[in-house]
Amino acid sequence: MPNQFASLPIKHFAHEKKQIGYDLGPPRADHATEMKCRCSCWNRNWMMSTLLQTCPECSSSLELPSDSVGRLAKCPTCQATFRIGETETEPDATEDRFQVAQVAIEEIVAPTWALFRNNWLPSIISGLIVGAAGVVFLGLPIWVLSTMAGGNQQLYAVIGVMLMIPYSLLISAYALVGLCRVHLAIARGESEPLKEIMPPSELVLRFLPSYLMISLAIAAIFGVGIGAVVVAAAANQPQLANLIGIIVAFALMVVVTVVQWYLWAWMLAASDGKCTALGSLKVAVSITLRNKLSSFLIVIIAVVLSLVGSLACYVGHVVTSPLTLLMFAVGYLLTTNQPIAHPDELSS
Numbered sequence: 001m002p003n004q005f006a007s008l009p010i011k012h013f014a015h016e017k018k019q020i021g022y023d024l025g026p027p028r029a030d031h032a033t034e035m036k037c038r039c040s041c042w043n044r045n046w047m048m049s050t051l052l053q054t055c056p057e058c059s060s061s062l063e064l065p066s067d068s069v070g071r072l073a074k075c076p077t078c079q080a081t082f083r084i085g086e087t088e089t090e091p092d093a094t095e096d097r098f099q100v101a102q103v104a105i106e107e108i109v110a111p112t113w114a115l116f117r118n119n120w121l122p123s124i125i126s127g128l129i130v131g132a133a134g135v136v137f138l139g140l141p142i143w144v145l146s147t148m149a150g151g152n153q154q155l156y157a158v159i160g161v162m163l164m165i166p167y168s169l170l171i172s173a174y175a176l177v178g179l180c181r182v183h184l185a186i187a188r189g190e191s192e193p194l195k196e197i198m199p200p201s202e203l204v205l206r207f208l209p210s211y212l213m214i215s216l217a218i219a220a221i222f223g224v225g226i227g228a229v230v231v232a233a234a235a236n237q238p239q240l241a242n243l244i245g246i247i248v249a250f251a252l253m254v255v256v257t258v259v260q261w262y263l264w265a266w267m268l269a270a271s272d273g274k275c276t277a278l279g280s281l282k283v284a285v286s287i288t289l290r291n292k293l294s295s296f297l298i299v300i301i302a303v304v305l306s307l308v309g310s311l312a313c314y315v316g317h318v319v320t321s322p323l324t325l326l327m328f329a330v331g332y333l334l335t336t337n338q339p340i341a342h343p344d345e346l347s348s
Contacts, residue, residue: 180271189341209277
């Protein structure tokens with residue numbers, strides 16, 4: 001007797017508390033597996049050959065083929081990547097699942113360039129989408145506030161500016177996570193990376209604490225320096241004010257350089273959905289400590305690409321910024337022993 005449930009759509013099983021039927025694709029050790037819901041082979045034999053596992057990120061109950069143990073899979077609910085059969089870890093120890101590897105700079109640059117040549121369109125489009133969204137969600141409110149400040153509504157303008165600070169941080173965090181996830185998808189060879197441009201809100205909220213810590217640290221150094229310059233200028237000490245300004249600018253440049261060197265992989269680790277806010281910082285520092293020279297060269301290359309983009313009347317950033325982010329994504333995946341797109345698939 002033919003299986004009458006073989007072609008039933010998944011919504012007919014909506015009353016179940018677990019999601020069923022995942023096509024894991026052909027077994028390949030070097031690729032994360034995209035799990036796509038389907039309903040097939042709903043019979044006793046199929047049920048006996050599956051295992052039940054909880055997503056380590058969103059706690060969704062997933063039913064998977066038992067012969068897929070040890071392979072990488074992606075949760076269809078929260079898009080987190082995990083290894084099938086791996087026991088769930090505590091959130092505070094999530095960063096311990098990474099085994100940081102030592103990777104030469106040429107092992108990062110070569111696949112980055114190959115990936116960008118074959119995937120330049122979604123990479124650049126993601127940057128343009130985020131830029132256009134920034135104009136609408138940040139530029140327009142700022143224009144409205146400046147108009148109010150120029151009129152007779154200074155009080156409302158001040159209140160608006162105070163509200164804009166957390167609002168702008170949230171919007172920029174959402175955009176950064178989306179961009180990082182798009183380029184992680186490109187580096188992994190996923191077919192539709194632009195789907196990651198709108199990340200899960202819980203992932204953005206997890207990203208925010210580390211984003212706030214770094215932003216506040218840099219803002220504090222800048223604020224103290226500006227305050228010292230203002231005090232010196234108010235005391236009619238112009239030479240002292242100039243000297244303090246030079247010292248503050250140099251100190252800020254050193255701090256930013258060190259932060260870039262040690263934390264270049266932080267945004268990717270936080271956006272990948274496998275670390276807590278503090279865990280992403282620990283992973284980034286571990287990567288740099290294991291790859292000091294490669295990390296230094298990655299930052300140098302990023303600075304050079306930024307200068308090239310600026311010299312091209314800033315229009316060049318349309319290309320250089322996505323290329324830089326893709327280099328970070330490839331470097332992060334390789335240094336954390338995660339698979340990237342197979343070299344055979346990179347050739348045009």
